[in-house]
Amino acid sequence: MNFTNAEELLKICKEQKISISSAMIKREMHIGEVRQEEVMQKMTHAYQIMKDAIYKSLTEDIKSIGGLIGGEAVKINKRIINGKPVCGQIIAKAIAYAMGVLEINGSMGLIVAAPTAGSSGVIPGVFVAVQEEFGCSDDEMVDVLFNAGAVGYLITRNATVSGAEGGCQAEVGSASAMAASAVTQLMGGNPEECLSAASTAIMNILGLVCDPIAGLVEVPCHKRNAMGASNALISAEISLSGIVNIIPFDEVVDAMYKVGRSLPRELRETALGGIAATPTACKMCIK
């Protein structure tokens, strides 16, 4: 069993009356010629790495190699514990955890590139925040990681998840779409609603450029992961409310790819434009 675009995936889900996660698990078993237990074990391991990265970022003194980030997740977490987070518990947690994982990435710690290292905070941030808030089990979270995987696979296959190729919309936008679709399934959404949430997430970030200061995956990446996490929750909420994204997922992915390819090279990870080219960012590079 295989699928190459969202239309085919939805057809499989409809015909077999299965979730996107189940379709992806079947695909993994088919392509890798492995048993279901093996597929599940690998994903369980990936989720554990994500959770460990968050824990480490909140309990250890983290400083990135480039020195631009480190310790911010702890600050946000303190506000969650001691104050009244302005965006509510779940979004505050999602952004703290997402930024924490980026801090681990920036300090060369272990993360899961889902889909890339630069966007590695979005899925863990959203997943662990949702798990804590709704009391979901690890098995439930691992199951919907396959949903996220299906969305990431489709974007990789038909467009790109690389900032160097398609801008930050392709990196953080894809991670946000993956998380949005997964959370939609977790909360009882059907496959159409999952992909509608994913489409909304990409559409909301369309055009976002890739402009890392000094070429380091630190700033603005760190805060963009926070934004990607909150965008995923927003997109899931919209879809679960029965609001359909009028442009289908495959067309949104195609539009994202075309926008990415039309971005000038200065705005595709070269650190020659955007925030990376501001006077203050340039001074940091000289130091």
Ligand code: SF4
């Ligand atoms: S700005 Fe560029 S390097 Fe940073 S997260 Fe976005 S795509 Fe990745």
